[in-house]
Amino acid sequence: MNKKLPKWWPFAAIGLVAVIILAGALFMFSGKEIMPSAGGSGQAEELEGYEVITIQVKSDGFYPDQIEVKQGVPTKINFRKDTSLTCITDVVSKDLDMLKYLEKGDNYYTVDTTLDPGSYSFNCGMYMYYGNITVI
Protein backbone atom coordinates (compact mmCIF):
# COMPACT_ATOMS: atom_id res chain seq x y z
CA MET A 1 0.00 0.00 0.00
CA ASN A 2 2.75 2.38 0.93
CA LYS A 3 4.98 1.12 -1.75
CA LYS A 4 5.76 4.13 -3.89
CA LEU A 5 4.72 4.06 -7.48
CA PRO A 6 7.16 5.55 -9.95
CA LYS A 7 6.83 9.27 -10.58
CA TRP A 8 5.63 8.79 -14.11
CA TRP A 9 2.77 6.55 -13.04
CA PRO A 10 -0.01 9.18 -13.37
CA PHE A 11 1.11 10.00 -16.89
CA ALA A 12 1.23 6.35 -17.83
CA ALA A 13 -2.29 5.89 -16.44
CA ILE A 14 -3.61 8.91 -18.34
CA GLY A 15 -1.89 7.72 -21.49
CA LEU A 16 -3.42 4.27 -21.14
CA VAL A 17 -6.92 5.70 -20.64
CA ALA A 18 -6.46 7.99 -23.64
CA VAL A 19 -5.45 5.06 -25.81
CA ILE A 20 -8.48 3.06 -24.70
CA ILE A 21 -10.87 5.96 -25.41
CA LEU A 22 -9.27 6.60 -28.78
CA ALA A 23 -9.49 2.94 -29.73
CA GLY A 24 -13.14 2.93 -28.68
CA ALA A 25 -13.88 6.03 -30.71
CA LEU A 26 -12.13 4.60 -33.74
CA PHE A 27 -14.04 1.37 -33.39
CA MET A 28 -17.39 3.16 -33.20
CA PHE A 29 -16.48 5.38 -36.11
CA SER A 30 -15.46 2.53 -38.38
CA GLY A 31 -18.50 0.54 -37.28
CA LYS A 32 -20.71 3.38 -38.44
CA GLU A 33 -18.99 3.50 -41.80
CA ILE A 34 -19.23 -0.24 -42.31
CA MET A 35 -22.93 -0.39 -41.50
CA PRO A 36 -24.86 -0.93 -44.76
CA SER A 37 -26.26 2.56 -45.46
CA ALA A 38 -28.77 2.61 -42.64
CA GLY A 39 -30.33 5.75 -44.00
CA GLY A 40 -27.89 8.15 -42.43
CA SER A 41 -30.45 10.48 -40.96
CA GLY A 42 -31.80 7.69 -38.78
CA GLN A 43 -35.34 8.86 -38.47
CA ALA A 44 -37.87 6.72 -40.28
CA GLU A 45 -39.67 8.63 -42.96
CA GLU A 46 -43.42 8.30 -43.24
CA LEU A 47 -43.92 7.10 -46.81
CA GLU A 48 -47.38 5.58 -46.45
CA GLY A 49 -49.69 7.07 -49.04
CA TYR A 50 -46.92 8.87 -50.88
CA GLU A 51 -45.68 8.48 -54.39
CA VAL A 52 -41.89 8.26 -54.05
CA ILE A 53 -39.59 9.35 -56.83
CA THR A 54 -35.92 8.63 -56.35
CA ILE A 55 -33.23 10.86 -57.77
CA GLN A 56 -29.70 9.53 -57.44
CA VAL A 57 -27.18 12.13 -56.37
CA LYS A 58 -23.91 11.22 -58.03
CA SER A 59 -20.53 12.81 -58.44
CA ASP A 60 -21.57 14.36 -61.73
CA GLY A 61 -25.15 15.33 -61.16
CA PHE A 62 -28.68 14.18 -60.57
CA TYR A 63 -30.02 10.98 -62.14
CA PRO A 64 -32.58 11.41 -63.51
CA ASP A 65 -32.48 15.16 -63.73
CA GLN A 66 -36.00 15.42 -65.16
CA ILE A 67 -38.99 14.13 -63.26
CA GLU A 68 -42.71 14.51 -63.43
CA VAL A 69 -45.01 14.95 -60.48
CA LYS A 70 -48.78 14.78 -60.72
CA GLN A 71 -50.52 17.77 -59.22
CA GLY A 72 -52.47 16.94 -56.10
CA VAL A 73 -50.86 13.54 -55.65
CA PRO A 74 -48.87 13.41 -52.40
CA THR A 75 -45.31 12.93 -53.56
CA LYS A 76 -41.93 12.74 -51.96
CA ILE A 77 -38.69 13.05 -53.84
CA ASN A 78 -35.90 10.97 -52.41
CA PHE A 79 -32.56 12.55 -53.14
CA ARG A 80 -30.61 9.36 -52.69
CA LYS A 81 -26.95 9.91 -52.02
CA ASP A 82 -24.90 6.73 -51.96
CA THR A 83 -21.52 8.32 -52.24
CA SER A 84 -19.62 10.97 -50.35
CA LEU A 85 -17.52 11.49 -53.44
CA THR A 86 -19.62 14.32 -54.77
CA CYS A 87 -19.50 18.03 -54.25
CA ILE A 88 -23.31 18.02 -54.14
CA THR A 89 -23.92 18.67 -50.46
CA ASP A 90 -27.30 20.26 -50.83
CA VAL A 91 -30.18 20.83 -53.18
CA VAL A 92 -31.50 24.29 -53.76
CA SER A 93 -34.58 25.45 -55.60
CA LYS A 94 -35.58 29.04 -55.87
CA ASP A 95 -38.74 27.98 -57.67
CA LEU A 96 -39.77 25.77 -54.77
CA ASP A 97 -38.25 27.89 -52.02
CA MET A 98 -36.28 24.83 -51.01
CA LEU A 99 -32.89 24.34 -49.45
CA LYS A 100 -32.09 20.85 -48.38
CA TYR A 101 -28.89 19.52 -46.92
CA LEU A 102 -28.19 16.02 -48.19
CA GLU A 103 -27.17 13.34 -45.75
CA LYS A 104 -25.61 10.18 -47.01
CA GLY A 105 -28.49 7.84 -47.80
CA ASP A 106 -32.11 8.85 -48.23
CA ASN A 107 -33.22 12.47 -48.19
CA TYR A 108 -36.94 12.95 -48.64
CA TYR A 109 -38.43 16.14 -49.90
CA THR A 110 -42.20 16.44 -49.70
CA VAL A 111 -43.65 18.14 -52.73
CA ASP A 112 -46.32 20.73 -52.12
CA THR A 113 -49.54 19.24 -53.53
CA THR A 114 -50.91 22.68 -54.30
CA LEU A 115 -48.19 23.56 -56.81
CA ASP A 116 -49.47 24.84 -60.11
CA PRO A 117 -48.67 22.74 -63.16
CA GLY A 118 -45.44 23.89 -64.63
CA SER A 119 -41.70 23.60 -64.50
CA TYR A 120 -39.67 23.96 -61.34
CA SER A 121 -35.92 23.81 -61.49
CA PHE A 122 -33.50 22.80 -58.80
CA ASN A 123 -29.75 22.70 -58.60
CA CYS A 124 -26.87 21.79 -56.35
CA GLY A 125 -25.76 24.35 -53.81
CA MET A 126 -22.88 25.37 -56.07
CA TYR A 127 -25.05 25.92 -59.16
CA MET A 128 -23.10 23.29 -61.07
CA TYR A 129 -25.74 20.63 -61.64
CA TYR A 130 -29.36 21.18 -62.52
CA GLY A 131 -32.57 19.27 -62.59
CA ASN A 132 -36.19 19.89 -63.32
CA ILE A 133 -39.48 18.95 -61.75
CA THR A 134 -42.48 19.19 -64.00
CA VAL A 135 -45.83 19.31 -62.29
CA ILE A 136 -48.51 17.96 -64.59
Ligand SMILES: [Cu+2]
Ligand atom coordinates in the same frame (compact mmCIF):
# COMPACT_ATOMS: atom_id res chain seq x y z
CU1 LIG B 1 -20.63 21.39 -57.01
